[in-house]
Amino acid sequence: MEVNVLERLPDPIILKKLMKIQAALNIILCREEWLRYHSFVQDGNEGVSLAKIDNGAGDHLILLFSPEGSIIKGFDHESELSPYAQDEHKVLPGIYDDVPKELLALLEDDAMEIDDATFCIWRKNNDANWHKGKVEIPNGENDGSDFLVGCIFHTPEDFVEFAIGYFELSPSLEVVAKIYDEFPITEEMIHHLNPDCDVKEVLQELERLRLNDGAHEKQ
Numbered sequence: 001m002e003v004n005v006l007e008r009l010p011d012p013i014i015l016k017k018l019m020k021i022q023a024a025l026n027i028i029l030c031r032e033e034w035l036r037y038h039s040f041v042q043d044g045n046e047g048v049s050l051a052k053i054d055n056g057a058g059d060h061l062i063l064l065f066s067p068e069g070s071i072i073k074g075f076d077h078e079s080e081l082s083p084y085a086q087d088e089h090k091v092l093p094g095i096y097d098d099v100p101k102e103l104l105a106l107l108e109d110d111a112m113e114i115d116d117a118t119f120c121i122w123r124k125n126n127d128a129n130w131h132k133g134k135v136e137i138p139n140g141e142n143d144g145s146d147f148l149v150g151c152i153f154h155t156p157e158d159f160v161e162f163a164i165g166y167f168e169l170s171p172s173l174e175v176v177a178k179i180y181d182e183f184p185i186t187e188e189m190i191h192h193l194n195p196d197c198d199v200k201e202v203l204q205e206l207e208r209l210r211l212n213d214g215a216h217e218k219q
Helices: 002-008 012-030 101-105 145-149 158-165 171-180 187-193 199-209
Strands: 038-041 049-054 060-065 068-077 117-124
Touching: 002 145, 012 038, 012 049, 012 060, 012 068, 012 158, 012 187, 012 199, 060 101, 060 145, 068 101, 068 145, 101 117, 158 171, 171 187, 187 199
Parallel strands: none
Antiparallel strands: 038 049, 049 060, 060 068, 068 117
C-alpha cells in the first residue's frame, strides 16, 4: 500500500499546481472559507507555500512547498496510529525520524499541528522519489495515507465527482477541465460554475492565489 501511495504523488511542481487548481475551484464553489475542502496559501514566510485538505470530520492533509523541498503531513483521526489512540498520546516512532531537519522545521509552526500525525511523506528538491516515515503498522490497521492522498484529485472528472458529493453542486466538466488545463479563469467561467457566487469577490480571492502565474494564454 505504501509504495502505491508514493507512486500516486506526482512531481512536487505538478503537485503544487494541482493543489492550487483544486483550491481555486473550492473558492468558486464555496463562499464559506471554513467549509472548503482544499485550500492554498501562496508563498508565505521564506517562500513557503501551504496547501491543506480538511474534510471537516477531523482528518487533514497539510502540504508544504519550500525552496529546499516538500513535506506532507497527514492525520486520520480514526487511525490506530493516531497519538490519541496511544497511552502516551505521542506521535508514533518512525513517522518523523528520517525527515530531513530543514523540512521537518517547516512543521514547527503551531498552526501545522505537528503532534497530530499518522503519517509523513517528504521529498527534497534533489530527490528522485517521495519518501515516507517507516512505522510498524498493526495488522488490519492503516495510517490514513491511502485515503487522504486519494483526496488529491488528479483529473477534472474526479474533481467533479467529488464536488457533486461534497458541495452538492454539479459543476460543468468542460469548465473544470479548462481550469485543470490552466486556462485563465474568467468571470464567465466562474458564473458558469456557480451562478450564486459573488464573481468580483471570487476574482479577488483568486488573485491572492496567483493561479494564473505562468498560465497559458489560451482563447
